[in-house]
Amino acid sequence: MNRTLGVCYYPEHWPEAQWVEDAARMASLGIVHVRIGEFAWSRLEPRRGVYEFDWLGRAIDVLHQAGLKVVLGTPTATPPKWLVDEMPDMLPVGADGLTRKFGSRRHYDFAHDGYLEECKRITLALAKAFGAHPGIAAWQTDNEYDCHNTTLSYSPAAKAGFQAWLQRKYQSPEALNRAWGNVFWSMEISEFSEVELPNLTVTEPNPTHVMDFRRFASDMVVRFNKAQADIIRAHSPGRDVIHNFMGRTLVFDHFDVGADLDISSWDSYPLGFLEDRSDQNDDWKRQFAHAGDPDFQAFHHDLYRATSKGRWWVMEQQPGPVNWAPHNPAPRNGMVRLWSWEAFAHGAETVSYFRWRQAPFAQEQMHAGLLRSDSVEAQGFHEAAQVSSELGALDRELSDSAGKADVAIVFDYPSAWAWEIQPQGREFDYFRLVFDFYRTMRRLGLSIDIVPASAPDLEGYGLVTIPGLFTWTPALIEAVRAYQGHVLIGPRSGSKTADFAIPDSLPPALPKDILDVRVTHVESLREDTPVYLAEGGSFQYWREFLEAGPETENILTTGDGVPGLVAQGNRRYLGGWPDQGLLYDIIMRLASRGGLVTKELRDGLRLRRHGNHVFAFNYGATAFDLSALGWTGKPLLGDLMIEPSGVAITPLSRAGS
Amino acid sequence: MNRTLGVCYYPEHWPEAQWVEDAARMASLGIVHVRIGEFAWSRLEPRRGVYEFDWLGRAIDVLHQAGLKVVLGTPTATPPKWLVDEMPDMLPVGADGLTRKFGSRRHYDFAHDGYLEECKRITLALAKAFGAHPGIAAWQTDNEYDCHNTTLSYSPAAKAGFQAWLQRKYQSPEALNRAWGNVFWSMEISEFSEVELPNLTVTEPNPTHVMDFRRFASDMVVRFNKAQADIIRAHSPGRDVIHNFMGRTLVFDHFDVGADLDISSWDSYPLGFLEDRSDQNDDWKRQFAHAGDPDFQAFHHDLYRATSKGRWWVMEQQPGPVNWAPHNPAPRNGMVRLWSWEAFAHGAETVSYFRWRQAPFAQEQMHAGLLRSDSVEAQGFHEAAQVSSELGALDRELSDSAGKADVAIVFDYPSAWAWEIQPQGREFDYFRLVFDFYRTMRRLGLSIDIVPASAPDLEGYGLVTIPGLFTWTPALIEAVRAYQGHVLIGPRSGSKTADFAIPDSLPPALPKDILDVRVTHVESLREDTPVYLAEGGSFQYWREFLEAGPETENILTTGDGVPGLVAQGNRRYLGGWPDQGLLYDIIMRLASRGGLVTKELRDGLRLRRHGNHVFAFNYGATAFDLSALGWTGKPLLGDLMIEPSGVAITPLSRAGS
C-alpha cells in the first residue's frame, strides 16, 4: 500500500502567480493529493451558461506538473447567487417554517428536482472538461453532506418529494394509515397529497410519520450523491469517487451513500468535535482540550472504513486551531502528527490536511492552515513533514490493510433516527450508547470493526455487540444464529418493528432460539436515580423489565429482583444502560471468554492493531512505559517510554498480545 | 355513594372480534365506567357528511351488554384532515406568528366560528344517534382543553373575535383607552378594529391589553364547551356532562367551564407531573421519582371538587410508566392503588384508568395500560383489582361526601394570568405561591377546600388563606367581613384593580375596617438575597413595604424594621413570600388559634379526612407507625404500621383528632 498525505487548496483564493511556488512547496513537503475546486461555482460559471474553466485547467496543470494528484470537487455545496435567484424555492426551510437564505453555504434542498438538474449539469460540464486529465486522480462530490444540519428541510419541494416517496412505498393511503397507526388521534389521510411534513405540529407527530420522513430525507442525499457519481464515472473512468463525511453526523445513512462511493472520507477536527459534539463532562473536556477525545476519531475511522468496504481517507485533518467551536484551542505540539498516524493505524489510505494556507478573509479566516496567511510554515506544516518522513521510512513495512479487528459493533443509522424521534428518556441517544460501548472496548485495548446491520459479516470476531438497534434484519438474525462467538445485545435492541411499533410479542423481536426474553416495560431514569444491581454497578438513564424464558440463565439481577443481564447460549441480553464500570466488567469478561487479550488502558493511552503491527498513542499529558503492557524491544517508531502526544509502532509479536 | 372504577378504551384501535373479551375482562376486574370515542372523528365521519356510526353503536352495545356504563367523548380534539383542508384558517397560530399544522391533536382555534359550528354539528349527530342509548351514562366534551398550550392562539380568527369581545366590553374606544391607560406610549386606538393581538411587540405589551386577551381566550374555551354541553343536554337527558381537565393548567378559568358541567374530572399523572410541572428541587424529584409529589394530586382533587360544586372524577389515572415527561420511571408497586384511594379520600365518585390496553403504535405506544400490548395484565391491572376488591368491602362504610374541610384557600384563575403577565420578579408564580400554602397546610395534616374568589363560601372553616389574589370581588370582601375565623391574606393579594392598575390608595384595595394596611412599594429578590425577619425566618423572592394603620398590630418585623406580618382583628396580612419554615410556623399558630388539630407530618406521609374517616397515605420509602399521630386500634383498611405505598383508613374517632 502506498499511504499518502494530502492537502486542500483553493487556487481561486490566491494570485495565479503563486500557484507554482505553492505546488513546489507541497511536493517538497511530501504531499501527494491536492483537493481543489469544491466551492468555486461562482468562478466556474459566473453567469448561467458562461463557463470559465480555463483557470481551473491551469491550476490542475500546475499541480500535475509538480507531480501532485488532484482530487477535484464538484462545487454543488455553494450554488451561486444568480442560480438561487433563478429558483428561490431551492432554498431549504427550517423546522420553524422559515426559509434559509443565500450568504453562506449548503443553501439548497436535497429534494429539489430543479437544483438536482443544475448539479448534474455542472458536474457533467466539469467531468467532460477534466475527467480525462492525467492530473485528476479522484473526485469529491459536493462537500460535507448535512453540515449545518442541512439534510432535513421542510420546503414545498420536500413535501412534494415526500408524498411521492410515500406513494411508491405504500401504494395506497390505506396501507400508509395502517402502517402508521393513523387511527390514533384521527390522523388518517385519504390521499397521499394530504400528508404534511412533520413539523410545527401542536404536539409530537406520529413517530412512524417522522421515521418515514427521515428515511425519505436520507434517500434524497443518496439520490443527490449518486447523480453526481454516475456522471463522474461515465466521464472520468478509473478515478475514485469520494465524499467527505463529517463527525457525529447521523441524519443520513452513510452506508447507503457509501455504496455509491469508491472511497469514504471524513473531516477530522478532534478539538472542535470535543468542544462541540461530545457528551463527556467538563473534566474530560478540560483534560483533552488540546489533544482531542482519545476515541472520537478512532470511532469514525472505523465507521467510515465500513461505509466503503475498507477504502477510506481523512479528507480534512485539523492542522491547528479552528474557528467554529465554542472554544478553539491550539493542538498540543505533536498532536497533528499523532492524529495522522492514528488514521493510518485504522487503515486510512490518505490523510489530507485542511488547508494549505490560512485564508485571511471571509468566514474561516481564523482557521489554521499548514501555512500561516503570510505563507510562513505553521506548526501543522512541521508535523506533516515529520509524518511524511516517517511514512517514507515505514510505509513498506506496514501491512496493506488493517485486517479484521478483534471485536465488532453493529451500527445502524435508522436506529439513531428512531431514538431521536422517541428517546422516551431525555438522555437516550443512540450515538452516546454506541460510543459508550466503543470507548469501553477501546479502553480494554481492543481493535474494533463497525458492521452495518444491513449486511452483517460477523465471522472471526471474538465478540459482537448490538446495542440499541431499532429493528433487526433477517440477515442479522441469521448471522447471529450462525456466529459462534459471544454476542452482547441490548439495551433496547430489536424493540420495534420496521413500522415503528412494539412487536406483537413484545421486544426484542427475536426468535426464541436466539433469545427467549421479553421486555414487558421500560423506565427512563433521572441521572440521580440509577437502578443498582445486586452484583454491583448500576443502570443509568434506562432500564428494562425482563421476563426471561426457561432456556436463559440469569447473570446479573437488579436490587429490586429483575433480571439485568441474561444469557442464552453464547448470547447475552442487557436490560439497561450500564454505568461505565459495569460495562467495562461485562465486556472484559465476555472478551476473556472469547479468547481475546485485553489491557487496562488509562484514559489517555490507546492501542490499535493494524495487520501485523500494534500502534500506541498517548493522548495524555504524562509519559507512559509501554513495557507495562508487555511491549518488548525497541519499537519500529517511537520508544517504549511514550511521551505525551507520542506514537509508537511495534510488531504484534512484541506487543504483549 | 357508589364509588366506581373506570377505564379508557379505544374500540377503533382493536379488531372488533376482541371487543367482547375485552368487555368481559373489564367487568370481571370490577370496572364500571368505560370512556370511548373521544379521538375517533376520522372513523365516525371519514368524509364530509358521510357518517359511519355503526361500529360505535356496536361497541356501545358490547360494553352495555357486559354491564358496563359508557362515557362517550365528542371527538372534537382531533378534527380530521379533510376538515382542516376545508378551513385551514381554523388552525391555531403561536405567539411566534407561525401556524400550527395538522398531524397530532388539538389543532384548532377556540375562537374560530366555523370550527365551532362543525363541532356542534358532529356533537348533535352523536347526541341524536346515541343520546338515548341505555348504555350511555355520561358524555365527555372534547379532551383536555389547553393541553399542549392550545388556549392562546394568535390567528386572524382570534383577532376578530377579540375585537368583537372588546367592543362588547368597552362599548367605545375611549373607554378602552382609559381602562388600559393607552395614553402611555401613545398606544391609543380610535376604532376597535385597530386593536392588535398582544404578541410580537417590540417590548412588553400593555398588561391590561394582555389581561383582556387572556380573559377573552378563557371565554372562548367556555363558549366552546357550553356549545357542546347544551346540545348533549338537549338530546341525552339524564346523562352527566363531564370534561377532563389537566394538572397545573391555569390558562382558562375552570370555574367558568365547570359551571356548564355536571362533573369535573381530571387526568392524574403523578410521575409525569412531578418530572414536568413541578417547582420542587432535584432532591425532592429524586425522592419521589417513583411515587409522585405527595401534594400535587391532592391539590387538584380539591380544586376540581370545587369547580363542579362537589361532583368530580379522575378520568385518566396513570397506571404505569408514561411516555411524555423528560423521564418516565415506573411507579413503585402499590402506588397506582394509593393514587386511586387518595382520589376517593378527596371525594371522587370514579377513578378511571388510562388506558385499557397499551397501544403498540403511534404517539403513545410507550404509555402503559392496565394490559400490556400483548394483552397480558400489567402491574396497574393488579392494583386496580385490589382497589376494586377493597371498594367492594368498604364503599358502604364510607361517607357519601368528603364533607367540609378544615381550612380553605381562595383560588382564582385570573390571578394566575395577572402574575404571569407581570411577575415583577422572575420567581413570582401564582400556582407556586398557592401551592406553597397548600403544601404547608397538608404537611400539618389539615384537609383543605379550595374556594373560588367569585363565589366564596367561608363558613365553617378553621382558617382561610388568600395569597396573591389579583383583585377582590365585593362578594369576597363581604364574606371575609362576615367570617369569624382567622384569615391570612397576602402577599400581593388585592394589589390591582380589575383594570390591572394600582389602586388609588395603594394596595391592598380593601376597606380600612378589613385591613388598614398600605403597600407603598415592593421588591423582588434574587434567591440568594432573602429578607430576614427579626423573629426568625425570611421572605424570599418577594417582599412588600407596609404602612400599617393604628388599628393594626405588628406580629412580625423584618430585620430592617418594616412590618412583615400585621394583624387586624382576626385578619392577618403577610408582606412577603415566606420561606417554608416561616409559613409553617405562621399557619400552625393560626390553625391552633382556630381550634384545629395539626400534626407534624414528615415528607412522605399525608392524611385526608373524608366524612367520618381519616385516610393515611405513605408516599415515602420507609414504613411509619401511625400510633405516633394518635391513631389507635386496627384501621378499617391497612395497618397502623403503614408501609411504603401503603394506605390506611380509620374512623375519625380513632385518628387522634
Place this chain on the structure above:
Amino acid sequence: MNRTLGVCYYPEHWPEAQWVEDAARMASLGIVHVRIGEFAWSRLEPRRGVYEFDWLGRAIDVLHQAGLKVVLGTPTATPPKWLVDEMPDMLPVGADGLTRKFGSRRHYDFAHDGYLEECKRITLALAKAFGAHPGIAAWQTDNEYDCHNTTLSYSPAAKAGFQAWLQRKYQSPEALNRAWGNVFWSMEISEFSEVELPNLTVTEPNPTHVMDFRRFASDMVVRFNKAQADIIRAHSPGRDVIHNFMGRTLVFDHFDVGADLDISSWDSYPLGFLEDRSDQNDDWKRQFAHAGDPDFQAFHHDLYRATSKGRWWVMEQQPGPVNWAPHNPAPRNGMVRLWSWEAFAHGAETVSYFRWRQAPFAQEQMHAGLLRSDSVEAQGFHEAAQVSSELGALDRELSDSAGKADVAIVFDYPSAWAWEIQPQGREFDYFRLVFDFYRTMRRLGLSIDIVPASAPDLEGYGLVTIPGLFTWTPALIEAVRAYQGHVLIGPRSGSKTADFAIPDSLPPALPKDILDVRVTHVESLREDTPVYLAEGGSFQYWREFLEAGPETENILTTGDGVPGLVAQGNRRYLGGWPDQGLLYDIIMRLASRGGLVTKELRDGLRLRRHGNHVFAFNYGATAFDLSALGWTGKPLLGDLMIEPSGVAITPLSRAGS
C-alpha cells in the same frame, strides 16, 4: 458651573388641574429641568394632520411659570397606530424574519425613509410651535435609541437602504466582492441588488458582510438623529439638543450620534443593569443587589462625557425599584443620593430623575417615581431633596469641569461589533474586556477618561490602554507615536484590517517602530483551562502566540514559553486576556512608572477626582475609614469614616494623592 437636578414628567398622564401643584412641588424640591413630551404623539396628533398642541403649550407654561426649564422630547419613539396602519412596512423585522407589531414602543425601522419623513414633519411642527418658547431650555431627540434591540432590522426597507449604502461605499460589485472576500464559498454578487441582509443564513454569514451591515445600521441611527437635530437647531436657536443613551448599548456608534448633539445624556438604572447586563458572577450580584455595580455607572459617565466632548447629563436616574429586570430590588437607603453625586463627580451638568410620579397604569406601573402613585413622597424624593440641599451648599466650591483624568482607555464601537461577529471564543466580548480594564484602574483609585479611536487625544495621561481594538486609525498610530507615557496594547488590538481581514503581515497591524510583534495564531480557552504565566497569574478565555522582534523585551512569559507581555519603549503588548489579579499587577506597575499614585480599594469603595476635589463613594455594606487612604481633615461633604451608601468630598490636597 450650575449643576442642576431634573425630573421626567408626563402631563398627559394626569389631570390638568394637578399640573400647577406638581410644578410647585418640583420647584420646592430644587428641581430645575423637567423633561416632557417624548411619548405623546397620539395626544399631539390624534389623526393625521390634526395637531393638538394646546395642552402641551399649557403644560410648558405651567412649568415655566414655576421657574422650571423644560426639555421637550420629540415623540418619535412611539408612532401612533394610525401612522403605523398607513405605512405598515415601517415596522422592524427581527433576525428571525418576523415583523414586530404595534403595541409597545420603538416599533419603527431606522432605515425606513417614509417614517423618517414623518419624524421630520412632527419635529418641525413642534419646533415651530415651541422652539422660541422661553420655557424651553433644551430638546431630547426620540428616546433611548436601540432600547429593546431596535437598531438592527431585517426589513425590506433595511435591505434597500443597505444596498444603496453599499453602492455608495464600494461603487462596483467587484470592489465589494474583493473587500468581502466573496470568492470564498462562491458568495460573489454581480449587482448590488443581489446583496441580502445577513440573517437566516444556513451557517454564519461573511463577517465583512455583517460588519458592513452593522456600520449601515449605525449610520441609519445617526441619520435619524441628525434629521431631527437639524430641524430643532433651525427653529429653536440657543437650545441644547440632547439624546438619552442607555447602558451597555453598543450597537450604534455613540460618538457619531454624539457629534450631532450638544449634550449626551444617559439613563442610569444601577440595580436593573446589575441584574440584567452584568458579566459578574452571582456572588457579586448578591453583594451589590441593593447598591448597583460600583463601576458600571462610572464607566458610562466617562463614556458619555466623551461622546459629546465634555457636556453630559444623566437624563433618567433610577429613584427606587424598577420593573424590567429579572429581579427588582429596592435601592439601599442613600443610594439614590450616592448615584447622583457619582454623576456630578464625573462632570455631569444635570441629574434628572425618572419619573416624577409613579404611574398606576400600563407597562411601567411597577416603576418607582419620586412620588408614589398616591402623590406621597417616596424614598427617592427625600434623597433628591438632600442632593439639592448639598448642591446648594457646594456647587460653587467645586470646579466647573472634571478636568483631564489620570488615565485613558481607547474605546471604539465598531470593535464591539467585530468581536460580536467573530468572538472566536464564547467569552470574548469587547465590553467585558474593556470593562475589566476599566474596573481594574478604578480599583486602583484612578480617574479615567474614555477616548475615541477616531479622534484620540492622549496628551497628559499617565497611562493609556488600548484593549481589543478592531482596527487602528492612522490618527491613533500617530497619537501613540507622539505620546510619551506608557501604553498598554492588546489583546487582539489591531488584529484586523478595516475590511475585516487578517493584516498582510499578521496582527497587530502596527508599524514596527511602534510594535515589532506578530501574533502568529491565537487560541480561545475554556474557563477551566487557563494558560499560566511563569511569573504568576494567567490568561483566561484568550491567548495569543507572539513572535517578538529584536527591539522588544520580554516582560512576562507563559508556562509553555511564549511571550505573554512584551515591551518596546513605552509600549507594551499583552498577548492574552489577563485574570483580574494579573491585570491589576500589570496596570499598577505601569501606573507607578507613569508617576500615578494608586490606592488599593476594596470592592465597595470608589474614588473619583473632579477638578481640585476627590470624591469617595461607599457602595459596600460596611463603613470605611478614609484616613487609611491618606485622607486628612474633615471632608467638605461627609466624614472620614464613610458609612455604607456614603459620599465624601475633600480637596485634592487632603486626599493623600
